[in-house]
Amino acid sequence: MQDARLRLLATITLSGAAVSGIPGAGLTFLWWLACTPRWDKVPRRGILVAFLFIVITAVVLQISGGPGISYLVRFSVILLIAAWAYTAFRPGELMDVGVWLFGDGIGFDLGLVGEMSLQSLQVSADDLSRIMTAQRMKGIGWNWRTFAPALATLVHLGLRRADDQAGILAIRGYRKGGTHIPVFPKGKWDRVTTVCALAILCISLLSAQVVVL
Amino acid sequence: MILALHDIVVQRDGWSVRADARFAEGIHLVTGRVGSGKSTLAHLLAGSVVPETGRTVSEGITSVQIGLQFPEHQVTAATVAGEIRSWGLDPQVIMPETALTDKSGVNPLLLSGGELRRLELACVLRKDPDLLLLDEPFSSLDCREKNALCLRIENRNRGITIIFSHETWHLPRIDNLWEIVNGTLENRGTIPDALTRWTGAPPLLRRLIISRMDAGDGEVTRSGCRMLDSVFSQQ
16 A cells, blocks of 8 residues: 555554454454555564564453453454554655644654654664674573663663754754655555445444453 | 575665675675675674575584674673673773773763774674674774774684675775675675775775776786785784
């Protein structure tokens, strides 16, 4: 899906559909199978860690008498949609959507924050990979003892980059807002897949009860 | 001791690096423009990047170490002394060597870029592995420290040392020059002949070689290369 606005709309509607119940999650999964490149470019390690957290929560829910299985299914599908939205993201899109939605003032600021956050996330993933390599070279296994220093390094690097970026923005005279002309490339199937996503949300809301956790 | 890359292809978003190479014992320089794939290749050899195609074969290599481009990534302890111990080394040996004796209790992340680089390089070099990979080891170092590092690398008289760097002036005496051009690792051969084939050679060196080649003076070209080689080795 090329158009970032439609992708954002599809992400929100499909997440809503998936969280509404098992039927919605099933339909969303079918949409994911039909309309996305699936595992291409998906950050599998990150997905695996997030999935592990979902599984742990589901197990705790199930043991405590809650809808653990339902939670596992619904949030696993949401994870797939989130992974697709993340990997489909291209630099500059959040700025485009922010300015398109809210204008050159608050929209520009929100877009800038979003862009910087996502960039930071991607750089941190690279940092983590390098840290794990370094630990392997030292013969240190990945465990809770090494997690703390790795986290400290990640935070330190993140803060230093944020400081550098803030300095650059200040030097360039940034105070608030800015001028940006959003550009949205159009994909052949963008509208069709978005309409399908909207239809899935409608069907899900009509056919299933909203699960309250 | 041999490290061979067979038809290696590593792909990233809209970008790839290919390598079909054989590294023997000695000092190798892998050069190329910023973003050409030097770090990716270094991490591939360190085993932390999996290629899309191809395979890596090593013979007689039992230990591998990599000096990372950003030394912050290698920090795993809260003090300089602890950091040295995390490498399995004695702080009493490394701290004087790196002029950090008075900073043993300082958090390594709070050292200057040059100090941290010095610390991590000293530890990596002291480990003396069969395969030593150094990713941009000269960045953050001043000329004096770069020269000292060159001497340290030259004094390593065993194993395979591969330096990944776009540095063109402060280099140790190298045995083999490699260059990444258009996403492909190319062997430029041994010094001094490699200098004539080095597309990213420093402008002064390039001008000297080209002017001599235009004059059809092959012997002078070879002499020029030898002269520059000795300049490199003395720096």
